Amino acid sequence: MKIYGVVGYKNAGKTGLMERLVTEISGRGLRVSTIKHAHHSFDVDQPDKDSYRHRKAGAQQVLLASKSRWALMTELRVQPEPPLADLLAQLAPVDLVLIEGYKRGDHPKVEAYRAAAGNPLIAPDDPTVRAVAADMPLTIDRQLFDLDDTKAIADFILTEVRL
Template identity: 75%
Template sequence: MKIFGVVGYKNAGKTGLMERLVTEITGRGFRVSTLKHAHHSFDVDHPGKDSYRHRDAGAHQVLLSSRTRWALMTELHDAREASLEDLLARLDPVDLVLVEGYKRDRHPKVEAYRAETGNPLIAPDDDTVRAIASDAPLDVRQPVFDLNDTKAIADFILSEVGL
């Protein structure tokens, strides 16, 4: 599987870019999966639902299934957070995995950047950032794309990974 990341600080446009890239790249006939890192606790389950009650009772894993999708939830308790490599190994094979976050890992990335946030760029100090998707002109060594030019960003990513 080919892997390419989207990184950036909060409110830089990462999730919107990810969404547009998935639509663009799957529209070209490629199979795409996504993996997103959350810096906080999250839950895909809700109190009162059967699967939540199973986890709350102490189940290590709960697999929830229907005819349209399935989800496997694993409670880490005091175990270490799974690495990107560990999580990628759990995905079914696809043409491309787009990873949101994991900015310190060594896979190739595009940085989403919005000037109005006032955050610094990640790219100048990180050689894994291959390009920047920005809402403002930038003077950097990497190629800079308009943040909303999804087609050009998708072309760049697919070229970088050899698809």
């Protein structure tokens, strides 16, 4: 599987860019999956639902299935967060996996940047950031895209991964 990341600080436009890229790339007939890294605890399960109760009771994994989808939840308890490579190995084969976050990973990335967020650029100190998608003109030694030019960013990523 080919992988490509979207990184940036909070409020940089990562999630919106990811959503647009998934729509654009899957619209071209390619199969796309995503991984989203969270820096906080999260819960995809709802209190008082059966699967939540199974997990809270101590189940290591809970697989929830219906005719529409299935989801596998794994509790880490005291285990460390798994490396990205281990998570990628859990995915079914697709043409491209887009990864939101994992800015310290060694995979290629495009950085989302919004000036109003007031954060520094990641790209100058990270050679794995191959391009920047910004909402303003920047002087940088990487490919620069308008943050809203989804087609051009998708073209760049697909060329980079040879798809």
